[in-house]
Amino acid sequence: MILRFLSLAMLLFVTLPAHATLNIEIIGAGEHQIPISIVPFAGEGKLAQSISAVIVNDLKRSGLFRPVDPAGRAPHEPQEVKFSEWAGVDALAIGSVVQGADGRVDVKFRLFDTLKQIELTGQAVSAKSDQIRAIAHHIADLIYEKFTGDAGVFSTRIAYINREGKANRLVVADSDGYGEQTVLSLNDSIMSPAWSPDGSHLAYVTFEQGHAVTYVQSLLMRQRMVLAAFPGSNSAPAWSPDGKQLAIVLTRDGSSQIYLIRPDGSGLKRITFSDAIDTEPSFSPDGQFLLFTSDRGGSAQVYRMSVDGGYAERLTFEGTNNFSPRYSPDGKGFVFMHSNGKQFLIATQDFETRQMQILTDVGWEKKPSFAPNGKLVLFATEAQGRGILATVSSDGRVKQKMFPQRGDIREPTWGPFLK
Amino acid sequence: MKKLIISVLLVNLLAACASEKPKEVAPEPTAATSSAAPAAEASSANAAAAVAGDALNDAGNALLSKRSAYFPFDVDAVQAADKPMVQAHGEYLGKNAARKVTVEGNCDERGSSEYNLGLGNRRANNVKKMLVAGGAKAAQVGTVSFGEEKPKAVGHDEAAWSQNRRADLNYGK
Incomplete structure (x- = not known):
């Protein structure tokens, strides 16, 4: 198993020079x-x-x-x-x-x-x-x-967008920022990269067709295909844990609503039916539930519902708004972006205790995602006037900043273990 | 001394892995049918713009010379101050059936990028509804959301944000 794991990682980066693309600064200790x-x-x-x-x-x-x-x-x-x-x-x-x-x-x-x-x-x-x-x-x-006693994540990879003026690059790198590999370069926005559960594909959103269209790209073959290009926006892709479908957000029927779709673009099925913005779906590790952001109650908050649709339960009540939920790998809680009206902070919440824990304090933090062992959270923030990557341990004790050599970093997401 | 695990040569693993690569699926037919088709709209708009005496080109027309509606934070309803402008464009489109316009919804950078994509969509849709109420045919009006992706002003302050919470009427220039 270990050998297979190594082989895939190496196959992907076989021709790359190992140069530093991020400068790293660590604060705090366990x-x-x-x-x-x-x-x-x-x-x-x-x-x-x-x-x-x-x-x-x-x-x-x-x-x-x-x-x-x-x-x-x-x-x-x-x-x-x-x-x-x-x-x-x-x-x-x-x-x-x-x-x-x-x-x-x-x-x-x-x-x-x-x-x-x-x-x-x-x-x-x-x-x-x-x-x-x-x-x-x-x-x-x-x-x-x-x-x-926990699996290490040093061999895993991250994906993010590096923006310099109009130029946007979708980048995959080792979790320490080395081995940076450009997956896609555009003179237009790229958003919402999402790893397939086996790490072989990325889904993402671009505006190259004039509106938000979702693509799926193979990291091995470099081929890409359109996943959804319906009228309106096609965005917020999230893979199911078995890789057999994605949740996606379309505006083709009016406001942003969540649909399920197979990776080949077939089998489209709408699962939310509100007049609100329902977006940012995230599958539970068992594939049975979705967390998502909705303003159906008047402000953007995190909700949970069955993947079959139906009743959605509101989970967040603190602050003014809460966005961008992502399940923890053990399924016991979630990480999200919390707004208190002035700041945007990274927070976690436990399903059982319903307690929110704020992990960051700078105030301009977006797009959190868990490392596959659940021990670190990756997110985008700002420092020295630039968009940078940062991580925080899930207990909030250890913080790390990763500065790109050029431009701004946004929309980071941590990849899976490679099995 | 405990055992030392000797690995198989990596070259064998690479060969094994290559044979297990995921199957690629052909893009579905609907894929290429992009709705926005801004290029086509642009060319028809250019043709119309060439017509002499088009009210749209009259810089002295206080309403039609304006092309942007502005919104408060996290609000998608067209504001009272912009209603006369939007209604005037609706009337204009009603009288100029060959004209087409795309309403582009934009947001400031606060909130998540995906939520803002949804909010920009609602801003564009609400402007479209008012254009249609003012006389435009639905087929004359396209909508698109850029969310927070195409800010007009840069900066983490209200001066920049207020410029970016916007819906633009794009006739294709």
Whole structure:
């Protein structure tokens, strides 16, 4: 399973140079940070990219680890590890890289629990030399999972719009901002990118036909097709968890209403019947419910209904308006954009307690989406007069800003685990 | 010492993966039937604009020379101040059956981009209703929403926002 996971990620980025596209700034830390030493891998000095540096940065960004400098200690094989030398760190990772004559690299990696004095896991991966970052993210995911119990998201990807004047690019990048890949370039607006559940396709909205039209594009084949181009706006695509249908918003019958449609554009079925704006659908992880934004009660609020339509229950009552709901991966709550009349903030709400927790404080935050492990929320905000990406841990403790090299970033969305 | 998992060479995986690639489906026929067709409207409007004595081109016409209706925040109803202008355009369209117009609904950047796309649609639809009530035939009036995507003014303040909460009557120039 792990090997398949690696193979897909690498296939997508096989020809890309690994250059930084985002500058990252981290604020805050988790309550309990795990001290960990990542020993520079034997032989990695000959590579264009240090493996251990990528692992260190990944773990640091999570807010849950505190990387400790190995200070000259340099074991590379298990027999060289002396646990007595590692007082003060809970975890130790070592490894080695061998470059083959065919341009491939063989990476070996081992992880130790220095308190229990045991080896936790080890792996060997063979890959092309331009896939070093993907291997490092994979190793960081293994470490994260072993020590937190949650799946790591360092190998996952994000999508967003980069806008410079009239030029809009739909971009896919690694979750750390590297490996940026332009999926679509237009001199017109692009909105609402949405990942298919297997990460192979993006649905999105453009105005290139003069009105909002929704497309579905394959990231593997680069082909795209029109999903919906009815009269009026065709927007807000959201995939069902099984990938067999999308919820979409059309104005062809008057105001914005939610419909279901298959990925090939067939089987259109209207599921909301209001005079209001019903938009921004988000499927529950079990595929049975939709959250959406509606102003049917007089102001924009978050509602929940069955995918079969019918009664919709209002869920948000705080502030003046609430928009852009997205289910948490465990289905127990949702993240959304909360407005108090002056600011737009990212907040979460639990279905059972109905308690709202505000996670941000700047006041110009939009379009939240959960990392697939539910531990981080990605959103768009502003800093230094520019549109930037940001993340916040779902407990609100760790915040990260990611500055693009050029232009403004908007409409971010975090991709799924690649299975 | 625990086991060291040795992986299969990636090249094999790539081959396996390529054979499992998702099937592409042909675009459905309705796909290309875009409703807005702004290019066609533009050319017919140009033809009409060439007619001498067209009231639309009279800069001295206080109502027809205006082409924009403005809205308060999160409101889609045409405001009293803009009603005479919209009604005058409705009468004009009623008298000039060859003319076509597209009403473009716009919003300020507050709220979500998708909600604003819906709000711009309602603003455009309400202007269209008033044009039709004033004498235009429904077929003469197209609508489109740009939501918050095409702001006229840039800035996070009311001065910019008030310019962007707008419906424009676009005769194709």
